[in-house]
Amino acid sequence: MISRGDFVFTIGYEGNTAVVDGTMKKRYGSLSTVELAEKQLYKQAVCSAVYEEVTRKHGNSGEALQRILEIYNRDTEGKIGSVEELKRTFGVYEVPEGVGKVMVI
Numbered sequence: 001m002i003s004r005g006d007f008v009f010t011i012g013y014e015g016n017t018a019v020v021d022g023t024m025k026k027r028y029g030s031l032s033t034v035e036l037a038e039k040q041l042y043k044q045a046v047c048s049a050v051y052e053e054v055t056r057k058h059g060n061s062g063e064a065l066q067r068i069l070e071i072y073n074r075d076t077e078g079k080i081g082s083v084e085e086l087k088r089t090f091g092v093y094e095v096p097e098g099v100g101k102v103m104v105i
Contacts, residue, residue: 002099005029008047022104037071043090054095
């Protein structure tokens with residue numbers, strides 16, 4: 001399975017290779033899910049929460065996703081109504097399987 005840091009900062013896929021933004025990963029890779037959201041890195045925060053859900057490392061990610069939703073709605077004009085809509089907005093539903101390589105750019 002791809003690492004949390006690589007998944008959170010993946011900007012795309014080329015076949016079974018994840019393309020990772022190395023600059024963002026280096027700068028923000030140590031932040032928690034909520035800290036990412038507080039920095040307005042919402043897509044990365046959603047990725048982090050989804051990753052936690054899959055790996056079950058930090059309890060219930062549903063709570064993390066709800067907290068991201070609250071932060072998003074507090075800080076932006078365009079409100080999102082549900083966690084599912086939040087995931088759909090940022091295109092993050094699951095951690096992809098079959099990622100064999102990581103390319104950091």
